[in-house]
Amino acid sequence: EIVLTQSPGTLSLSPGERATLSCRASQSVSSYLAWYQQKPGQAPRLLIHGASSRATGIPDRFSGSGSGTDFTLTISRLEPEDFAVYYCQQYGSSATFGQGTKVEIK
Amino acid sequence: QIQLVQSGAQVKKPGASVKVSCKATGYTFSNYGITWVRQAPGQGLEWMGWISAYNGNTRSAQKFQGRVTMTADTSTSIAYMELRSLRSDDTAVYYCARGSMAAPGWKFDPWGQGTLVTVS
Numbered sequence: 001e002i003v004l005t006q007s008p009g010t011l012s013l014s015p016g017e018r019a020t021l022s023c024r025a026s027q028s029v030s031s032y033l034a035w036y037q038q039k040p041g042q043a044p045r046l047l048i049h050g051a052s053s054r055a056t057g058i059p060d061r062f063s064g065s066g067s068g069t070d071f072t073l074t075i076s077r078l079e080p081e082d083f084a085v086y087y088c089q090q091y092g093s094s095a096t097f098g099q100g101t102k103v104e105i106k
Numbered sequence: 107q108i109q110l111v112q113s114g115a116q117v118k119k120p121g122a123s124v125k126v127s128c129k130a131t132g133y134t135f136s137n138y139g140i141t142w143v144r145q146a147p148g149q150g151l152e153w154m155g156w157i158s159a160y161n162g163n164t165r166s167a168q169k170f171q172g173r174v175t176m177t178a179d180t181s182t183s184i185a186y187m188e189l190r191s192l193r194s195d196d197t198a199v200y201y202c203a204r205g206s207m208a209a210p211g212w213k214f215d216p217w218g219q220g221t222l223v224t225v226s
Contacts, residue, residue: 001168034213036151043201043220044143044151049213087151091211094165095141097151 004098012106019075029092108132110218128202135183141205156210165210
């Protein structure tokens with residue numbers, strides 16, 4: 001099973017700041033990586049797939065990069081609605097999720 | 107619009123079984139798969155398994171093998187997930203999400219609203 005490790009566990013930032021979230025895979029997943037946003041009491045929402053392709057309706061302040069084992073989700077300028085938990089998910093071999101990164105208001 | 111609507115919350119006794127449904131609307135059900143993901147209280151997302159609505163192929167995560175059954179009824183566009191021999195640590199919100207018809211791994215979009223299963 002491919003293990004995904006996200007860092008940091010929690011990111012404390014202010015609105016308008018840049019957020020950089022990391023996801024590392026235990027073995028190569030090529031570009032088969034997605035990112036999801038989850039707010040309290042809600043289902044996850046797809047943000048990025050194929051490591052760098054934004055899903056339909058996702059603002060361009062969200063961007064993804066990386067391939068192989070190292071991936072990054074960047075939120076260029078945090079809006080109030082962006083404070084949430086973010087998960088990466090690999091689909092190179094079946095499917096697994098990272099443990100999540102919480103982006104909280106500083 | 108494309109939507110997945112899940113059945114309501116359930117409370118079960120340890121050792122019992124639970125069956126959760128997921129009704130798809132707004133797309134051709136048999137052209138995709140349905141994946142099942144659960145989230146224990148305060149915890150992260152855990153992939154449970156997948157079914158192709160095209161041909162009925164399934165794959166489940168190793169920890170659920172032998173305990174989970176996934177089915178898909180193309181006549182009603184409803185997918186089902188049954189989990190047997192429930193334990194207290196199966197208490198979680200169970201989500202369905204649209205996936206690929208061909209393989210368990212793919213992007214998952216959209217998601218159902220979730221079904222809380224409490225084992226107590």
